Amino acid sequence: MNNIRIWIIEDDKDWLRGLKAYLNGQQGLEITFTADNPDAVREELAKITNTADVVLMDIMLDGDPAGIALAEEVSISTGARVIMLTSMEEKELIFRSFQAGAIDYQIKSDFEGLPNAIQAAARKESPISSAAAEKMREEFRRLKQMEREFETKTMQDKITPSELQLLKLIDKGYSQSEIASKLVVSIRTVKNHINHILKKLGAKGSKEAAKEAKDKGLF
Known part of the structure; x- marks a missing residue:
């Protein structure tokens, strides 16, 4: 050999x-x-x-x-x-x-x-x-944490504080009419905000957007 x-x-x-x-x-x-x-x-x-x-x-x-x-x-x-x-x-x-x-x-x-x-x-x-x-x-854990922090920061930069508040209410199970009443705005305003958020995040629905924000630690 x-x-x-x-x-x-x-x-x-x-x-x-x-x-x-x-x-x-x-x-x-x-x-x-x-x-x-x-x-x-x-x-x-x-x-x-x-x-x-x-x-x-x-x-x-x-x-x-x-x-x-x-x-x-x-x-x-x-x-x-x-x-x-x-x-x-x-x-x-x-x-x-x-x-x-x-x-x-x-x-x-x-x-x-x-x-x-x-x-x-x-x-x-x-x-x-x-x-x-x-x-x-x-090292993979470190890179994964860096990736998560980057994604969180990216999402944070996309949405305003008022939009984040709206997502918090959606996550808690509030309906659109309840959100409108709580924020003292019209249902149409709530709908417009939601549509704006969905376009920004590329989410299919408001609950999905709220879950994504929560999973990334934004609230």
Whole structure:
């Protein structure tokens, strides 16, 4: 059975040497290329003579998250499975790494788990560690909250305070005639307000519009 060919991209030269020695000592693993900067990696990709099965990619290279864009380039050029290496659990960077095509990430201090992660990646099992999965869930929750806040703000900007008051009354179950009486306006005025709201929000009915406003936390 052929050895798993591994590339390591890491800007800490001491850690790079140590990791190379450690992985080369593991049965079935072979380090075929190492680099400590993006330019060296791109030069290697241009040769098309050395390929990889798995690439260990440091997220931070010279203080910049250059490993994320580089991961996408390497994945497309070689078809290798990319595992991101990081010394910190930064959710946004980890999320961006997966968007770039990485299939897992490993904390550098847990280097003893790398052989198993490499073997699983080479088998195309698309392993995502429990830690990585949790970071992904946290980031999705953050993005979902941002989306909700944006939608709420957008709706808030569309309707006036008086229209919002009308939606509150509709949500409480008031009829149009009861609303007209409570607000001391004509039923026709209430109807016009409702039609105006429906056009603004693209809602099919007043109850739907009221529910949408309530669900977005406007009242």
